[in-house]
Amino acid sequence: MGKYIYMDNSATTPVKQEVLDEMLPYFNIKYGNPSSIYSLGSQSKNAVEISREKIAKVLNAKTKEIFFTAGGSESDNWALKGVAFANKDKGNHIITSKIEHHGILHTCEYLKKQGFDITYLDVDEYGLIDLDQLKEAITDKTILISIMFANNEIGTIQPIEEVSRIAKEKGVYFHTDAVQAVGHIEIDVNELNIDLLSMSAHKFYGPKGIGALYIRQGVKIDPLISGGAQEGNRRAGTENLPSIVGMAKAIELAYENLNENNARLIKLRDKLIDKILKNIDYVRLNGHPINRLPGNVNVCFEFIEGESLLLSLDMEGIAASSGSACTSGSLEPSHVLLAIGLPHEIAHGSLRLSLGDFNTEEEVDFVVEKLIEIVARLRAMSPLYEKIKEGK
Template identity: 80%
Template sequence: MDKYIYMDNAATTPVKKEVLDEMIPYFTEKYGNPSSVYSLGSISKRAMEDSREKIAKIINADKREMFFTGGGSEADNWAIKGIAYGNKQKGNHIITTKIEHHAVLHTCDYLQKNGFDITYLDVDEYGMISLDELKEAITDRTILISIMFANNEIGTIQPIKEIGEIAKERKIYFHTDAVQAIGNIKIDVKELNIDLMSISAHKFYGPKGIGALYIKQGVKIDPLISGGGQERNRRAGTENVAAIVGMGKAIELAYEDLEEHNDRLTKLRDSLIKKIEDNIPYVRLNGHPTKRLPGNVNICFRFIEGESLLLSLDMEKIAGSSGSACTSGSLDPSHVLLAIGLPHEIAHGSLRLSLGDFNTEEEIDFVVEKLVKIVDRLRQMSPLYEKIKEEQ
């Protein structure tokens, strides 16, 4: 196969042509600052508000509850720090999980160093939290529960509605990082009792560097960025109008055919899992077998290193990602895989293939064919694998 096969859509997606076409005029012709009073600024302002309304409608929110950010990480930081400092007179306890994105974990670590009490919930072998453990963790000082909608590595979808009900009953704010879920799952913030929700455009075929934080009306939250009066005095900085326009178009496209999109990706995902399991021994599927994102495949291959596997795949023009953090200068395996109980030596051999709108069954067959050869070659260099073969 001549073309490059991209199976890392959980990391980022390409910008769809229809999205780019809508964005371009706001770089070149309709470039006014939306805070300006003249007509060129008003054009930008209207386009920005149209996108805000599109996004709000998709999640059943009021457009006044949507605030644009520089991405999912900023939205997570704002939600957690904003609630923490805005409600510290009520309490200083925050509940999250051990498998959150680092934008949440590092923010909680920062708050812990500054006088806040953080509880990190365990998860089971599938990456699912226990609702009973969540209830037991709540104290009279708890001000926020922050639990991701779907995990970025293993794809497990949490019981968000039940979490929201618990938070509402105890009068605690509930934030969810829905960066991986948005564009893949129908989300109704009212039905799910969500108070704050982070999203990012580049996960659903929009541009990078633009995201949003849903903040339910009445939620008491401090700003994260101070300066001008943009975003109704809650998030300073001249708005990235072109990216906001792109985000609005991208989410509109994502939800036009969501059911068809999910059916197709689920079939491709299940086909990829089955073909890997049927053709390669000593593999383990990570994450919940059914309550998982439609395009997520995370598998550990015993007796090999994930980084070697990734580099070998890249030489075959195939893009995936590893649960190992080696590329960031650390030799530690994924915190998510360790949290679900995998030993270091198995967690190091993880591969995440995340499928998207442009992947095909033909690509899956090609990837599995190459995987079989690559895994076999890498295992031939493993003394542990040789030992296992001798014992058979």
């Protein structure tokens, strides 16, 4: 096998060398516990607060509004459970959408068992929520609206400013799962009137196992973990110092040349989409054609299974992912693809190619070349495709 081509950057990204270099001293040289009062501990505490300040600056938030977590799922859980239980005297109604990450959907399922009422908004064929449906769904018992910033599968970017305005007008807290957006899109939490925002470092070339939850000052929310005074008495436990430092460096790098990097990614993304649609028949682009993440390409190929496609690509040295959950042992296709109206048989043939900072035009050309070959080979084994070709 030659060069390995990685096109699954929405799943995770490699840690950039500059990030790793920034982290290393905090493993065995500057390793003090930030809660200790001696100089080594104070040095660590200072590193945590400088990191918090760097992340806050990118989001135009206050430093004390950034709380470190173990990642996006934990941040989502804290936002929903924390607000729900802290505000249950006001109401028990939460609004979200049908295409959220499972970190949101499974938390909502848990809250429903605890007596909370959950409304799941529909989406259109592009994955966009209906703002009128959102307005109609709000009641005097609504305490939280949680709508993701950008979808992890199809890349569609939601009208976050409009959603937050509706929430603000009704006096309802607004949370957004921005795990796929932070590091890739400009986000100003004040301009967008966001109350809570989830993020995860490994989506923008930082380490795994570290994330953060932005909590606007004044939001009523229960602590996540009890036991110590860390994170403003809201999340006990000794801080993950190297990863916190790495996350801050990664987010700094992500926003240094964001517009330039995104312009390059969009060019690659559009080239990849164009070549796939022009060279392969019976293929559909999923997600919004314009309002989508810079590096996201999600397509469905009829008459083939996504799992077979992924395995074939891997044999060619290409890493990608499928919207179908069959690779995780389930026969059900992606809930996102079903929500945008795709029938099961088409949703099963989905492929997500997510581009990143290290992908090139040559890689795009190679991937399309291999896709043409693989799709043709897999379809040759499909009796249904043969009948379609024969016009039957």
